Amino acid sequence: MYKYLLLSLILFVGTGVQAGWFEPTGVAPENNVDLPIQWTKGAGDDMYRLTGKVGIGTGAPNALLHIKSVTGANAEIDIQSGSKAHWGIYQDETTEQLRLWNGDNRLVVTKDGNVGIGTANPGAKLEVVGDFIRTIPRWAGYSNDPKDDGILIGRTITFTKKVANTGIRVMWSDNFRALGTNVACTWEILFNGVSCSNPGALRFDKFAGDTYSNRHDPTTVFGTCFGLPVGTVMITTRVGTTPGYVSTDCYTGWTGGALTTIEAEEVR
DSSP states (O other): OHHHHHHHHHHHHHHHHHHSOOOOOSOOSTTOOOSSEEEOOSTTOOEEEETTEEEESOSSOSSSEEEOOOTTSOEEEEEOOTTSOOEEEEEOTTTOOEEEESSSEEEEEOTTSOEEESOSSOSSSEEEOSOOOOOOOEEEEOOOBOOSSEEOSSOOEEEEEOOTTOEEEEEEEEEEEEESSSEEEEEEEEETTBOOOSSOOEEEEEEESSTTOOOOEEEEEEEEEESOOSEEEEEEEEEEEOTTSOOOEEEESOTTTOOEEEEEEEEO
């Protein structure tokens, strides 16, 4: 009677221990396999775990998740919500590009770091084939300013500079007039209230030879200023007499309704 009871208890305890599995924390005894533990799901679908890292197709994962394909195939991760078409992220084995796919390659990153949208062979750090819309700081208006000297009305941009070793390129499209005999006016783009120091002042001069040259000429001025600090940069414009000339009758804009535009962008 006691022998049957003892045997039943051993079988019960043994069954209970076998049903509850715990990951080993030390060196396995005798000839058993030590960590890492390998789970197998059919040929070619091996999954491995190594010190907190998971490998699919590789027994030596070098990151928290490492996916490796067999030769002749691409390593890919698919993401799908419900019945919608899935997105794929994969490395093309032939080109070594990283690609984002949804019905077609939507974005590629080459091994040289070039990014392509709408093209699989970007020839620059960013190449876009198709429509491309960007937003840049802009001031635009129908503003006339008859002053001969000082900061102009409107024509101001509050710019946020992101990187230290870049410049701010400014495009200014306006109407300019200098009136008088052998006189000249200067229009200048200022940064935080002062002239650009690198490479130098961004200015435009207009000369008038006689009082009959009352021309309001549309002109577009471009210039890039470097050495500006990171953060908020106030871009303003001013007019004055060109150095070396006497006081001049200057005019900025045109009463006929010509649009004035100033745009700025950060460039290298």
